[in-house]
Amino acid sequence: MGRSRRQDAGLLVLRAGTGGVLFAHGAQIVFGWFGGPGLAASSVGMERMGFRPGRPSALLAGGGQVVSGTLLAAGLATPVAGAVAAGTMAGAAAVHAPAGFFALAGGYEFPAFLGWAAAALGVSGPGRYSADHLTGHRLNRPRLAALAFLGTTVATCAVLRRRAADLQRRDLRQDQGQDQGQGQDQDQDQHRHQHPHPHQDEGQTS
Numbered sequence: 001m002g003r004s005r006r007q008d009a010g011l012l013v014l015r016a017g018t019g020g021v022l023f024a025h026g027a028q029i030v031f032g033w034f035g036g037p038g039l040a041a042s043s044v045g046m047e048r049m050g051f052r053p054g055r056p057s058a059l060l061a062g063g064g065q066v067v068s069g070t071l072l073a074a075g076l077a078t079p080v081a082g083a084v085a086a087g088t089m090a091g092a093a094a095v096h097a098p099a100g101f102f103a104l105a106g107g108y109e110f111p112a113f114l115g116w117a118a119a120a121l122g123v124s125g126p127g128r129y130s131a132d133h134l135t136g137h138r139l140n141r142p143r144l145a146a147l148a149f150l151g152t153t154v155a156t157c158a159v160l161r162r163r164a165a166d167l168q169r170r171d172l173r174q175d176q177g178q179d180q181g182q183g184q185d186q187d188q189d190q191h192r193h194q195h196p197h198p199h200q201d202e203g204q205t206s
Contacts, residue, residue, distance in 0.1 A: 011127030012075075018117045019073030022085055026065025029058055049095050050163040050170070064088040072121060075130020079145030082122020087152040089115025094160050122149065 028036020037045065039058055046061070047054035064084050071081035092111035099106035125140055126132050132140040 008127035008129050012129040014117065015072050015075055015121055015126060018114065018121065019069040021114060022065045022069030022072065026062045026069060029062030030066060050167040052166055061088050061091060072118060075126030075132050077139040078126040078132055079122045079140060080148045082118045083148035083152040085118035086115040087156040090156050091159060
């Protein structure tokens, strides 16, 4: 049984909303639009969040959202667009995961929902009111959808695994630096006890 026009209209509304939000968020990162930080500041932020090197990471994250959001809104290459959007949102969700689920506490609620909606569109297809429909669904084949989601899953897992390793190394260096600092403080305290200041000796003998 084919889709009804009402279902196709619903997919159009969902695509426009999801794609528009993705585009706007990516444009904040890459172009500094809509009050966003822009590429330079976003690159520094990516480094701090553990995505290295920062500039290519910011370009991939922001550019991926701009392109996938545009394609989703247009309904063109919908499986690829949905997979790419889901991958970028998985990276964002990983950053917010330590704060829990809900956005009110800084959690991953928003990127998770946005990525889920994009993935659902990639699986379901864009509907009749789309560029894919106009082009005969050449870029909306089941095999292309499977390859897109498989490739994005592998790439996202690799990026997140590398980020986790970088953060672990950073934490280890910080712990070692703190241990060294505490050791130096203890050595200085020992030195002061073993070799008191001459003026202290004079004060005690007078």
